[in-house]
Amino acid sequence: MTGARTQTGESVAAAIRRALLTPEPRAKVFAAREVARNWRLGRLAWRFDVAMPDRPAWPDRPELLAPNRMPKRGKAGSERGRIALWHALAHIEFVAIDLALDMAGRFGAAAGRALVDDFLSVAADEAMHFALLERKLRRLGSHYGALPAHGGLWQAAHETRHDVRARLAVVPMVLEARGLDVTPATRDRVRAQGDEDGARILQRILDDEIRHVRFGTRHFVQGCEKAGENPPECWKTLVKRHFRGALKPPFNDSARSAAGLSREFYAAVASGANARLPHNT
Structure with a gap:
């Protein structure tokens, strides 16, 4: 069983917390991948002896703005528009590293080893995605942090910090599932602009996100059935x-x-009968 070969040494919770509190992007990438690898190899103890932070550590840049304050990306296909697109995608993947780590560290004790297995592997995937996107930005003469970024991506985690099923419902089954909807069109648009390298990156992300949504849906369904x-x-x-x-x-x-997310979940939305779900204010 993954992670079951040792009961001594650093706890999995402490290792996750340390990665969450690593602010520098490249260091966070390495930290997330190290936690996932050490867990997979049985080097971390099954202990949840430290609490997860309310918010991860992030770098000073990018400046985080409310959605209505975000600047326009610029014309699609222009240099400014291309950089803005890849920067926005990099920011989504950067926050996704912390979302996956927090899922495992916050809920693993009660949810069990399978959830920790799955979401630490997700964290490693998201770290790899961010590294690919950050490298893409540098090839375009920019870097992560050069532009403002959406400041509300952690809100879903904060809203659902006390309920694993709520977290699964919103993060993998809404936010990541939305990526399944929009990424193919973005990939095709990037390819039509002659950027085959960018199209390959987006295809890799899409393939991985299908698995991520599958993990979330499976754990959600199991929790409901239980x-x-x-x-x-x-x-x-x-x-x-x-x-x-x-x-x-x-x-x-x-x-x-x-990804296991059948139309039974979102049929009312797909039909247009309930396109905007009400929410608490």
Whole structure:
């Protein structure tokens, strides 16, 4: 069993917390990948002896702005527009490292080893995605932190910090699932601009995100079944309560289905009957 070969040494919780509190982007990439590797190799003890921070450590740059204060990206295909696109994607993946780490560290003790296995592997994937995107930015003559970034991406984690099913419902099954919807069109647009390297990066991210959504959906369904609740109905209730945003079609049904996220979950949204789910203010 993964992570079961040692009960001494550093705890998995302490290793995760240290990665979360690493602010410098490249150092966070290395820290996340090291935690995942050490856990996989059985070098971390199954102990949750430290609490996760309320917010991870982040660098001074990029400046984090509210969505309505974010500058326009610029014309698609222009140098400014290309840099803005890759910077926005890099920021999403950077925050995703911490979202996956926090999932494992905050909920692993109660949820069990399988969740820790899955989400530490997700953290390693997100770290790799960020590294690819940051390298892409540098090839374009820029770098992560050169532009402002969306300041609300951690809000979903804060909203769901006390409920693993709410976290699973919102982060993998809404936010990452949305990536399944929009990434193919972005990939195709990038390829049409002659950027085959960028298209390959986006395809790699898409392939990995299908697996990430599958992990989230599987753990969510198992949690609902254990509690004797209907998974799609429970998902709708939790998303209404905790997700501050809109769920808008069109949806990539084939990718969502490959991830185990059937239309039974979002059929009302897909039909347009409930395109904006209400939320608490």
